[in-house]
Amino acid sequence: MIAGFETPSDGSILLGERVLADAGGVVPPEKRNMAMVFQSYALWPHMTVADNVGYPLKVRGISGERYREKVSDALKAVRLEAYAGRRPADLSGGQRQRVALARCLVTAPDVVLLDEPLANLDRHLRQEMEETFREFHARSGATMIYVTHDQAEAMALATDVAVMSEGRLLQVAAPAEIYARPEGRLVGGLIGQGAILALPERGAVRRDLGWDEILTRLVDRVPGGTRMDVLVRPQDVVLGGEGLPAEVEGVLFEGERYALRLTLGDGQKLRAYSRVACNEGERVTVRINAGWRL
Secondary structure, eight states, X not given: OOSSSSOOSSSOEEETTEEEXXXXXXXXXXXXXXXXXXXXXXXXXXXXXXXXXXXXXXXXXXXXXXXXXXXXXXXXXXXXXXXXXXXXXXXXXXXXXXXXXXXXXXXXXXXXXXXXXXXXXXHHHHHHHHXXXXXXXXXXXXXXXXXXXXXXXXXXXXXXXXXXXXXXXXXXXXXXXXXXXXXXXXXXXXXXXXXXXXXXXXXXXXXXXXXXXXXXHHSOOOOSSOEEEEEEOGGGEEEEEEEEEEEEEEEEEOSSSEEXXXXXXXXXXXXXXXXXXXXTTOEEXXXXXXXEEO
């Protein structure tokens, strides 16, 4: 709908003060000065890299020295000037995606729409392309709307993250804000690793909880009463020393650390990180330094 491929059934879409779509009419895609990067690259196989990048200029009637200069600048921006004469079939996945980016850059768009552009790339290439996207964003000055199911990508690239579920916008905030202070159980469960504890809700409760308050509520065995959801991040769970008893339920080696799944005495689950190996079934003590009431 933002690109203009679909017409909204209700409401309006504005770019700054400019109305792109509402009940009165729709601005066609070619008049919106937007560019799109597709998940599948959408490059023309019979064209060279330079011809793919320059196609939007050709459509706009730009030719000659200005055409060649713009194509050259766009290819330099994605470090592909040496590949100008090649065909897409001769390129790697990451290089093809950079060609698609250069095709966006060449028209100096106001808005760039990216539809899961890294989904087809391996982990190493994804990290490399994230750097390319950051450079592209800084260079172009365009607004970028980036659809992804990979929260690490969203956190790494975005100035603002919007979390959507079942057609509803649940929260919009900067990455650090949405990670540290998610609104609601669904956002808390979606963003980052963590566990959600059900604790007794007694009296006035701050949103951010420390160890003393968490401990008091965890050892409160009074049945019934209202409960509140508290999100606990793995980095806020410390093993050893004085704390609550827990049992190691699962261990996953992640290279630089071990990711643990723990079960507290009341059956509730926690996640934690450890620099040393633990065994499943091992008894440990845990201290929860911080929690966030959802």
